[in-house]
């Protein structure tokens with residue numbers, strides 16, 4: 086992971102001013118924070134859509150419920166689940182990114198996160214991914230890729246996005 090973040094360029098000075106080791110520690114802390122204090126945990130009261138994903142490899146489960154407004158935006162998105170810290174933290178980060186977005190915007194975000202998880206440096210540096218950039222290190226651990234993608238997979242099922 087250190088090599089991945091050593092040559093960042095761009096506008097995100099708060100991140101860039103940190104050394105790779107500091108950044109790695111910051112990202113670890115961010116993942117643990119989302120795991121311990123998940124954002125948007127629970128179920129939408131009257132969901133318009135729902136989806137779920139499982140990862141039999143580590144027993145992770147994520148279920149997502151979504152409320153849509155009259156313009157097709159996700160007015161609310163919440164998740165429930167259990168499993169490893171990466172799976173639950175990533176689902177928490179996903180809800181923050183998806184709220185207020187359209188279905189197409191969610192599809193674009195999902196592709197961007199998929200790129201992040203496979204080591205795309207531009208995605209790792211993309212401010213529009215917010216806290217999810219903390220998952221960039223997962224690219225070094227292909228076995229954990231599915232853990233990090235599950236929240237997005239559940240949301241894609243809920244919105245019937247292409248696999």
Ligand code: ZN
Nearest residue numbers: 143145169232
């Ligand atoms: Zn997992």
